[in-house]
Amino acid sequence: MKKLIVFVLILVSGTSFAQNEAKRINLYNLENKLGIQGYDPLGYFNLGKAVKGKKEISVSYQGVVYNFSSVENKNTFLKNPAKYEPQYGGWCAYAMGDSGEKVEINPETFKITDGKLYLFYNAYFNNTLKSWNKDESNLKTKADNNWKKIYNNQKP
Template sequence: MKRVLFAALAAASFGLPAFAGDQYIDSTGFAVSGYDVVAYRDLAQNPVGSAQPAAVPGNAAYTAEHNGATFAFSSAENRDKFAANPEYYAPQYDGHCAYGVSKGGKVPGNPNLWRIVDDKLYLNITKNVVGFWEEDIPGNINLAQGNWPEIEPADASKNVIPNFTSSAPEQG
């Protein structure tokens, strides 16, 4: 009986978000460098091996709080969608690089290096890393899911995203 109960609890926990600290925030002071996480769902996703469309900048007039961070949105409608279901829209691993997490580390994710897999938003840090990530996306997600709960909460805000210049969301 205990085994069945433990198995049921373990299975149920896979549906819950795993947290290893606060959302990554860069010098803009916003999660995902101030880009609109809801807008990714409206962008045409390119095939593996191709660059994704650029992320949509948020606007400081439309914000919402989640996981210790302020998210910016391009419209009030997107802010409201996020507020109704933040776990659906927020990037996995608190905005850290998905490939880095699969390797057991915690580095920032670049909002322009993204992919939605199984209805979840993943970010990576550099174009080279995207290539490694895309060699085995399901395997890397599996590794990252196993690593994420064990990664020590750390202040990754001190890390910068290579070859990326973030700017604060435009004022409304």
Template sequence: MSSIGRFVAAFALIAAALAIPGHARVLENGHFVFDPATGFAANGYDPVAYFVDGTIREGDPDYEARWGEVTWRFANEGNRDAFVRDPLVYAPSFGGRCPVALARGYPAEGNPRLWSVYEERLYFFYSQEHMQAFTEDPDQILAEARQSWNKQFPY
């Protein structure tokens, strides 16, 4: 491939990466919160269940998948398969960190038992107080959280 062709290909890749919505870039960089004792993301809870069932469900050891350098568990085969097909849809935003904490400048881990699905994205919160603060102005919190995330996790 000529140097011009390589330049065009590199430019196309960069343009495509920049076209990815902010929340998708947040999920792709592998900064996922996981339990160091088990290695599971979301404390072994099924990330798809938050969307499909509207509730928290424990994952089953028979239904696991690796993505983002961590292991995810699912309640059933269908949920696992949906996640594998499109993990960016189901994985918690900010790698499972609390958006309110991020907006305030620190990357606190979110608790999968304190959660919200907002505009088709899953968020975990550090505390009930943070969850309440999010409901009061989610768009502002998310804008500030993204800015903080990009400073703290630029890669």
């Protein structure tokens, strides 16, 4: 009986994990499952700049592939992936706060606030990081709520 219960628990948790993975792949800003356009998530934190990762040093975390510029960065990420993933699935933080829309980003336009990585659209003379900085607290609250609605309303 114990074995049956353990088997059912494993089956249920595996199904839940697969659904969560599918949800993330559908919702996140990815190209062929690649997050942050191949940039190293730890570069933002450790170096304070956007650094391209290497395909050979990558990891898949809940369906999202991240590239790293070093094995050390990859190993650090694996210890606490949620800490280093960009907010709002890697979509533009400003757009998420302003209108609740999923807008592409420029991975070289970013900000770390309270230990979290925020990415922004920056093209055609429109750097949304500047707009974000003018009303960060309000936009962050709205972005958090908008992303929660988007994430919770998406079927896996």
